[in-house]
Amino acid sequence: MAQTRSGSNLIWNILSYAVLILLAVLSIGPLLWMLLTSFKVEDDIVTRTMVYLPTRFTLENYIKLWNQSGYPVLVINSLVTTTLTVAICLFTGTIASYAFSRFNFPGRTPLMLGYLVVRMFPAVLMIIPLFIVMRNLGLFDTSLGLAVAYTSFLLPLFVWMLKGFFDAAPTELESAARIDGSTRIGAMFRIVIPIARNGLVATCVFVAIAAWNEYLFALMLTSSTGSRTWPVGLQLMVGEFQLPWGMLAAGGIISIIPVIVLFALVQRVMVAGITAGAVKG
Amino acid sequence: MATLSIKGVRKSFGAVEVLNNIDIEVEDGGFLVLLGPSGCGKSTLLAIIAGLEPSSGGDILIGDKNVNDVHPKDRNIAMVFQSYALYPTMPVRRNIGFGLEMRKVDAKEREAAVQRAAELLQIEHLLDRKPGQLSGGQRQRVAMGRAIVRNPDLFLFDEPLSNLDAKLRVEMRTEIKRLHDRLGTTTVYVTHDQVEALTLGTKVAVMKGGVIQQLADPETIYDRPANMFVAGFIGSPTMNFLTGMLEHGDGGLVLRHAAGSLALVGLEQDVAAFVGREVVAGIRPETLNAGQGAAGLQGIVDVVEPTGPDTMVIVSVGGQLLTARLGPKVRPKPGDTLNLSVDTAAINLFDPVTGNRI
Amino acid sequence: MSRGRAMAALPPPRSTWDAINPLRLLGELSETRYWMYLLLLPSALLITAIVLFPTVYGFQLSFTEMRLNRPAGNGAFVGLKHYQRMLADPIFWLSLRNTAVWVTFSILIEFVVGLVAALALNRNLWGGKVLAVLILVPYFLPNVVAGNMWALMLDSRVGVINDILVNIGLLQEYKAWFADPNTAMATAIFVEAWHSFPFFTLLIMAGLKGIPTDLYKAADIDGAGAFAQLRLITLPMLRTIIAAAVILRVIGLVNSPDLLLILTQGGPGRSTQVLSLYAFQNAYSDFNFGYAGALSVVMFVLLMLFAWAYIRLSKVNQD
Numbered sequence: 039m040a041q042t043r044s045g046s047n048l049i050w051n052i053l054s055y056a057v058l059i060l061l062a063v064l065s066i067g068p069l070l071w072m073l074l075t076s077f078k079v080e081d082d083i084v085t086r087t088m089v090y091l092p093t094r095f096t097l098e099n100y101i102k103l104w105n106q107s108g109y110p111v112l113v114i115n116s117l118v119t120t121t122l123t124v125a126i127c128l129f130t131g132t133i134a135s136y137a138f139s140r141f142n143f144p145g146r147t148p149l150m151l152g153y154l155v156v157r158m159f160p161a162v163l164m165i166i167p168l169f170i171v172m173r174n175l176g177l178f179d180t181s182l183g184l185a186v187a188y189t190s191f192l193l194p195l196f197v198w199m200l201k202g203f204f205d206a207a208p209t210e211l212e213s214a215a216r217i218d219g220s221t222r223i224g225a226m227f228r229i230v231i232p233i234a235r236n237g238l239v240a241t242c243v244f245v246a247i248a249a250w251n252e253y254l255f256a257l258m259l260t261s262s263t264g265s266r267t268w269p270v271g272l273q274l275m276v277g278e279f280q281l282p283w284g285m286l287a288a289g290g291i292i293s294i295i296p297v298i299v300l301f302a303l304v305q306r307v308m309v310a311g312i313t314a315g316a317v318k319g
Numbered sequence: 320m321a322t323l324s325i326k327g328v329r330k331s332f333g334a335v336e337v338l339n340n341i342d343i344e345v346e347d348g349g350f351l352v353l354l355g356p357s358g359c360g361k362s363t364l365l366a367i368i369a370g371l372e373p374s375s376g377g378d379i380l381i382g383d384k385n386v387n388d389v390h391p392k393d394r395n396i397a398m399v400f401q402s403y404a405l406y407p408t409m410p411v412r413r414n415i416g417f418g419l420e421m422r423k424v425d426a427k428e429r430e431a432a433v434q435r436a437a438e439l440l441q442i443e444h445l446l447d448r449k450p451g452q453l454s455g456g457q458r459q460r461v462a463m464g465r466a467i468v469r470n471p472d473l474f475l476f477d478e479p480l481s482n483l484d485a486k487l488r489v490e491m492r493t494e495i496k497r498l499h500d501r502l503g504t505t506t507v508y509v510t511h512d513q514v515e516a517l518t519l520g521t522k523v524a525v526m527k528g529g530v531i532q533q534l535a536d537p538e539t540i541y542d543r544p545a546n547m548f549v550a551g552f553i554g555s556p557t558m559n560f561l562t563g564m565l566e567h568g569d570g571g572l573v574l575r576h577a578a579g580s581l582a583l584v585g586l587e588q589d590v591a592a593f594v595g596r597e598v599v600a601g602i603r604p605e606t607l608n609a610g611q612g613a614a615g616l617q618g619i620v621d622v623v624e625p626t627g628p629d630t631m632v633i634v635s636v637g638g639q640l641l642t643a644r645l646g647p648k649v650r651p652k653p654g655d656t657l658n659l660s661v662d663t664a665a666i667n668l669f670d671p672v673t674g675n676r677i
Numbered sequence: 678m679s680r681g682r683a684m685a686a687l688p689p690p691r692s693t694w695d696a697i698n699p700l701r702l703l704g705e706l707s708e709t710r711y712w713m714y715l716l717l718l719p720s721a722l723l724i725t726a727i728v729l730f731p732t733v734y735g736f737q738l739s740f741t742e743m744r745l746n747r748p749a750g751n752g753a754f755v756g757l758k759h760y761q762r763m764l765a766d767p768i769f770w771l772s773l774r775n776t777a778v779w780v781t782f783s784i785l786i787e788f789v790v791g792l793v794a795a796l797a798l799n800r801n802l803w804g805g806k807v808l809a810v811l812i813l814v815p816y817f818l819p820n821v822v823a824g825n826m827w828a829l830m831l832d833s834r835v836g837v838i839n840d841i842l843v844n845i846g847l848l849q850e851y852k853a854w855f856a857d858p859n860t861a862m863a864t865a866i867f868v869e870a871w872h873s874f875p876f877f878t879l880l881i882m883a884g885l886k887g888i889p890t891d892l893y894k895a896a897d898i899d900g901a902g903a904f905a906q907l908r909l910i911t912l913p914m915l916r917t918i919i920a921a922a923v924i925l926r927v928i929g930l931v932n933s934p935d936l937l938l939i940l941t942q943g944g945p946g947r948s949t950q951v952l953s954l955y956a957f958q959n960a961y962s963d964f965n966f967g968y969a970g971a972l973s974v975v976m977f978v979l980l981m982l983f984a985w986a987y988i989r990l991s992k993v994n995q996d
Contacts, residue, residue: 050800167735190727
């Protein structure tokens with residue numbers, strides 16, 4: 039009995055490894071291929087017979103991307119937009135999330151559901167009016183305008199995700215702090231936010247990655263190199279250059295490095311936050 | 320130090336009445352225990368005393384001062400929470416001194432006060448640790464240190480022992496009693512544990528459904544419960560209830576039940592109005608003894624539970640189950656017929672309709 | 678003595694500066710009954726300005742003429758004109774059908790793969806943590822990179838996938854996956870599923886952690902096999918979390934045309950044209966904001982109906 043049990047366990051373990059390794063290869067393989075491609079010379083990419091490993095290692099694609107395509111400006115624009123997005127979410131979202139987590143007040147549940155439902159609004163439905171509004175306010179084709187547009191779907195996400203982290207800090211801590219002589223706002227900044235620190239960082243990173251990656255709003259709401267972000271710029275290269283595979287690969291690699299680094303740094307806390315937010319929602 | 324007056328305090332969440340007209344006076348240096356099952360409103364009342372929640376009506380006075388509109392931080396109270404609520408990001412030293420820090424007490428004075436509190440609670444060696452590195456009992460001590468360091472007017476305890484294991488709970492209970500004897504600070508203590516209530520309190524308020532069922536000293540609560548709820552809630556094993564008719568017998572009043580009648584000798588209550596009606600007799604297990612006495616019951620043994628110092632014997636008296644706390648050597652067998660003598664002076668009679676003591 | 682000290686530390690304003698000290702005032706404000714509403718105010722205002730207002734405006738646009746490239750007559754109320762046109766528009770109906778295919782099959786694949794991955798990861802194998810991180814990576818990649826990466830690998834002349842499939846004999850010659858109307862949608866669904874299955878893995882893993890292991894021990898003792906345990910314990914216990922994941926993914930798939938915009942732009946022909954993409958192209962390429970607005974409104978209403986029906990159904994099943 040015990041033997042068949044451990045025997046079937048072994049089979050399931052082997053099967054699990056097989057599945058996981060296959061999926062891991064499928065997940066990472068394309069990235070590795072892009073990395074390889076970015077180091078290949080043009081002749082190794084466009085050939086009659088497939089060249090797997092580069093015959094000649096080159097940084098040509100990166101140099102060309104950096105010098106000829108205005109990529110540095112795109113990256114800087116993206117950085118500015120991302121920073122602004124995170125800043126707006128941080129200032130308005132943290133306190134909102136705190137209020138939802140801490141207080142029971144009339145209208146709390148419908149308001150919270152409201153923050154959830156706005157995520158269901160089709161991007162396209164909002165993009166068109168936003169385009170007109172931004173143009174009238176002079177925010178069209180600016181990093182600030184784009185960042186504000188991003189908060190339309192990232193702020194609710196931020197509030198919900200962070201609420202999970204705030205919920206994890208017992209309310210008794212604030213009661214204790216208030217009896218010890220803090221005001222409510224004092225308790226929030228001295229006690230609760232320090233406890234939820236990791237969650238706050240992870241939530242910010244999540245929002246930052248989403249803003250950094252965003253394509254559709256950026257395509258619609260920017261028109262010049264003054265505010266265009268890298269995803270739009272990279273996609274434009276597809277039409278601009280003849281078979282730009284090497285450069286595209288180099289651009290892709292450069293742009294996802296911050297994503298991968300940030301993800302790696304906070305992945306555990308972030309994963310917890312995403313799931314908590316989604317489960318409760 | 321100060322007195323505490325709770326005058327007509329009410330609290331409702333929408334249509335739900337959580338507290339209904341609560342009136343309690345606690346003398347200076349008194350120890351009030353709010354006792355009741357979960358959901359009875361005891362913790363809400365404590366939160367209102369602390370100022371953490373607004374009341375829907377009534378007044379709270381600490382000393383002579385009405386504190387209805389005073390912030391928790393300005394009420395000069397200290398509180399120990401069920402989860403201890405130690406600030407996880409701060410070492411023990413700063414946890415204990417946080418209240419003084421917030422009140423801008425200078426560092427030197429603060430350090431001395433923390434040291435004094437730590438010595439009193441024997442936690443000097445823990446001062447530089449973080450709460451996460453402490454055991455449950457140590458956290459409990461730190462939480463108390465945080466409360467006593469400020470010499471507050473009022474101590475509030477919210478089920479402080481319920482997260483501890485049985486042995487530590489007894490130990491810390493003694494510790495709290497010792498501290499109160501020593502500091503003499505007026506205290507309000509919330510618990511659902513009747514043993515804690517009886518051992519610690521100078522005054523116990525038994526609550527249910529937002530209403531005080533009885534407010535009295537522990538002895539009265541135990542011996543003369545105001546109603547069947549209090550009678551059943553206090554004491555372990557719980558009080559036995561024997562239903563029967565109250566009648567005039569040969570030598571006085573008797574309780575006629577399904578398996579005979581019980582002479583009510585030395586009854587303290589005036590029950591004339593209930594003669595000829597059904598009543599419930601509340602009989603504490605320890606007032607039942609093996610053998611025949613002036614007043615007695617006869618029943619069939621159902622279950623025998625030896626606990627060490629006592630043997631709990633559950634007997635069926637005409638179909639009603641009663642528990643008797645008998646000596647360790649008494650070991651009847653299930654099915655045996657058992658005679659029990661009753662200390663009828665300790666009996667309380669209740670009105671079965673209202674549940675109140677007659 | 679101690680009492681005097683504690684009280685003295687919290688006096689009313691001690692000086693003129695103290696009376697106007699913003700930090701002190703903020704502290705006072707935080708003790709009032711309206712504090713939580715103040716905390717919510719900034720975000721609520723922002724959401725009203727950038728979500729609610731544009732949405733209402735979008736609804737309004739769908740009843741007006743708004744063509745940025747033809748300024749004449751802009752803003753004129755045209756009633757249900759756009760909706761009438763939509764009913765007669767074969768591309769709309771085709772997009773609707775394609776959207777259904779796109780959403781259904783993407784979610785099906787994502788769910789199955791996500792579930793299998795989560796179950797395998799939940800066995801807590803040695804090295805499982807590393808594999809989990811690797812498997813989650815695609816979810817965090819930008820659409821633009823994911824799309825172009827696969828476009829490169831599936832390219833009809835230089836695509837490595839083609840080379841591998843030809844070498845192992847599954848394919849006679851290189852295939853233009855996105856140029857063939859018969860394979861374009863399936864290929865796009867594959868890329869989308871590759872990109873998003875980790876979302877299901879993430880949520881299902883969290884759900885699995887919440888199932889008490891005692892249930893499996895009891896099932897073991899009762900003699901239930903692995904598949905019986907999956908069917909009778911795991912899936913029922915995961916129902917809420919799966920429902921939540923499906924709703925979120927349906928919203929995502931219906932709403933965002935990003936990946937198809939990058940991979941196919943709806944082509945070849947109209948074989949990968951979905952509603953969100955059609956609406957976006959009407960706005961972005963044709964500047965026909967009125968019609969695009971009407972299309973988005975229909976999308977929104979359909980989504981709401983779906984979410985409502987789905988939540989009701991999963992609730993009914995629960996009871």
